[in-house]
Amino acid sequence: MLTVDRERIEGAEGPMGVTPSLDFDSVRLVEVSRHFGRRRAVSRVSIEARRGDLLGLLGPNGAGKSTLIGVLATLVQPTSGEVRYGGHFARELGPPLRRQIGLLAHELHLYTELSARQNLTFFSKMYGLDPRSTVEPALERAGLADRADDDVAGFSRGMRQRLALERALLHTPRLVLFDEPFTGLDDNAVGLVSARLRRLAADGAIVVLATHDLDLAEGLVTRVAVVQS
Amino acid sequence: MRKLFAPLLVLTAVMFAYAPVVIANTRYESTMFLVQKIFYFHFASWMAWAAAIGVCGIASAVYLFRADPRGDRLAVAGAELAILFGAFGxxxxxxxxxxxxGVWWQWDARLTMALMAELIFVGYLLVRKYGGPGAEKLAAGMGIFGAATTPFIYKSVDWWRTIHPQTSVVRNLGETAPDMYGAMLFCTVAFLLLFASLLTVRVHLESRRAELDRLYLALEDQP
Amino acid sequence: MSFATTAFLVLKKDFTIEVKSGEILYTTLFFAVSCVLIFAIAFVREGQPVEGAGAGILWIAVLFAGNLALGRTFERERYGETVRALLLTPAPRAAIYVGKLLGIVALLVAAECLLVPMVAFLFDAPLFARPLLLAAILGLGTVGFASVGTLFAAMLVRSRTRDVMLPILLYPITVPVIIAGVLGTSALLQSPADEPVALLWIWLLVSFDVVFVTLALWTFEPLMTE
Known part of the structure; x- marks a missing residue:
C-alpha cells in the first residue's frame, strides 16, 4: 500500500511545484555529540541505518535518545560530529530533506482543538500534498473514519497515537523516526503500531525507533544501537 | 593576540595615567567650570559602550549563523562590557x-534611552543564566536585536525634545575649542583601548572555561 | 510550497482554532479592558481625566495585552510540540513566522478596535479627529511590536522560563515602538493635532518595522534550530 502512496504523491508533486525531491539510501551519524557546558545530552555517537532497516535505539530514560532523534530530524544541531543522509550533509539540504523525514515523538504533534480531519488536511497542505487524496486513506488506516470530524481533544491516548502516526507518515517519508511510540498504548494498539513499523521497513523506509522498552523492541527491530547515559 | 596583549595593556595604562594631565590642561568651560571635565570620560565611555554593543551584535550573528563558539564568547564579553561602560556613562x-x-536624574531622553539600552544587555545576561540548556542561542537573538534597536533608541533622542546637549556640540568643538576636542579624542582612544583589553581578557576567560568543560568531559570518558 | 501559501495556511489554521475556542481573543480583550480601567483609577482626578493620559493608556493596554496574546499563542504550539511539527514540514520556515506574525497582528488590531473607542469615550480623547494617521500609527506600532514579539515568543517555546523571559526581552527592545506610538498618538490628541510630529514618528515606525521584520525573517531559521 505504501509503495502505491509514494508513486501517487510523487506524481502530484510536479504540477504543484513542490520542492525538488531528494532521496537517500542510508543515514549515518558520525561521532555526534551534543553538550551544554559540562552536561552532555549525547556523547560521540556513531550509528548507521539503511533502507529496510528497523534500527532500535535502546537505552534508559535520559540517555539522550530523544536528542539523537532530534538530530536525525534536523531539529537539533549537534555540537560536533556530522550527520549524512546518503551522500549529503544535513546543513546543505533543508526543505527537500525535511520532505523525506517523518517524526513521531512522545508529544503527538497534533492540534487538540482541531478535528482529526482538520489536522491531517492542514499538515497535508503544509507538505504540498493534495488533501483530497491523502486525508481519507490516512483516516481509514488510523481507524478513525467515523470520528474524523471530532476534536482530537476528545480522543483517547490510543486514538491520538494512531492519528499521530498517520500524520507523521502522510508524506511517505524515506526516514521514519519514532520516539517512544508505545507509551500509553494497550496490547492491541502496540500490535498495530508494530505491524505498521515492519511494513514501513519492508517497503524500503529507514526506520529508527527509540525506546526504553527492551521487551517490545526485541521481536521488532532488525538492528540495535544501545545508548548509555 | 596573546603577543599583542601586553603592549595593549601597557599602552592603556599609560594613556589612563596621562589622561588627567590632558584634561587638566584644557580650558575651563564658562558655565560648568570643573564639572565640565566629566565630559571627557563621559563621552569616551559612551564610545566604548557603542563599540561593545557593536561587538555583541556582530558576534551574536556570527555565532548564530556559523555555530562558531568563539562568536558566543565574544558576544557575552561584549554584552558585559556594554553594561559596564553603560553604567559608567x-x-x-x-x-x-x-x-x-540641578537634579541627579532628569528624565532627559538620552539618559532614559541609555537606561533602556542597559536593560537590553542585562536581559541578555538573564536569558543566558536562566534560559535553560541551549540559552546561548536565545541570547544570540537578543544580542542581534539589542544591537539593532540601539540606533533607533539613539535617533529617537533627536526627535524627542531634549535637554541633553545636542550631538552637534561634539562636531562644533573641533572648531571652537581644539584643546577640548583633543582631550576628548585622547580619552576616547584610552577608553577604546581599555575596552579592547577587557574584551580580550573576558574572551580568554570564557575560552578557558570552555576548555575546562572539555577536559572535564574527556576525564569522564576515561575508563 | 510557496512562501505566501505557507503563511496563509498557518494563519488560517490559527484562525480556525481561535474561531472554535475564542480563548485568546476573549482573554486578551478582557485583559486590555481591565488595563484601561486600572489606569483610569490612577489617571482620573475628581471625575476628570488627567490631560493627555489617553495616548499612554491606549498603548500600555495594547502592549500588555500583546504580551499575553503572544504567550498564549505559542503555548498552544508548545502543547503537543506542534511547533516542531511545523518546523519539520518542507515549507519555508520564515513563512511559518510570517503566518504566526499575521495572526498576532490581527488579534491586536481586533483589540485596538475595541480599545480606541473605549479610551476616546472614557478619557474624552479626540482619537477620531485624524483617523487615518491614528490607524497608521497603531498599525505600524503593532507590526513592530509583534514582529519582535513573535520571534522571541517562538524561540522561547523551548525555554522553561518563557513566561517571565518574554516581557523581559521584549519591552526593552521595543522601546522605540512604545515611544513613537505614545508620542505620535499624543501629537494627534492635541488640539489642533500636530500632524508634522505625528508623521515624524510614523516615519520612525516604518523604518523600525522594515529593519525588524527583515532581521526576524533572517534569524528565524537559525534561532529555531535547537
Missing part, C-alpha cells in the same frame, strides 16, 4: 546633570 551623566540641571 550613566553615573557620569548623572553627575553632570546634578550641576547642569
Amino acid at each position: 550613566l553615573v557620569t551623566g548623572s553627575l553632570w546633570g546634578r550641576k547642569a540641571w
